[in-house]
Amino acid sequence: MKKFMILFFITLIISCKEDDATPTGPINDVFDPTTATLLKSGTLVGIGHTVSGTASLYESGGKKVVLLDPYDSQNGPDLKVYLSKDINASSYISLGALKSVTGKQSYEVPGNPDAAEYNYIMIWCEQFTVVFGRAEIKK
DSSP: OHHHHHHHHHHHHHSSOOOSSSOOSOOOOOOOGGGSEEEEEEEEEESSSOEEEEEEEEEETTEEEEEEEEEEEOOOTTEEEEEESSTTOSSEEEEEEOOOSBSOEEEEESSOOOGGGOOEEEEEETTTTEEEEEEEOBO
16 A cells, blocks of 8 residues: 555656646736735645746736746646645636746636635646645735
8 A cells, every 4th residue: 555655646747747838938918017016925835746936816807816926846737826825726717828948937827716715826747636736925
């Protein structure tokens, strides 16, 4: 049983390998953080994968926006951006597919959630249910 658990854990960690699923070039993101109110921010760290940059939650025109700037990560299949209440993403809002593995990118948060309840921005591989990277966001 112990060998099975070790094998399962190793398989889980390496299951999201580099892939051409996510665009690799920078995108032309027009979100201007100087015209918005910063609510929370944190540093992105990779979890078994290479991810770096800054993740921030802004309010702009009555809407909340997640900004990844700067952003850089290795590629992978089915990468999504989540705004999560907890470190395990057991309660989250999906912001859609990661737009690129590099460069500034923003994601509008649907609805009007209470920013105080959401403490993590995550890069998540939905295909394999694996966290690629995350930032704990604070005031």
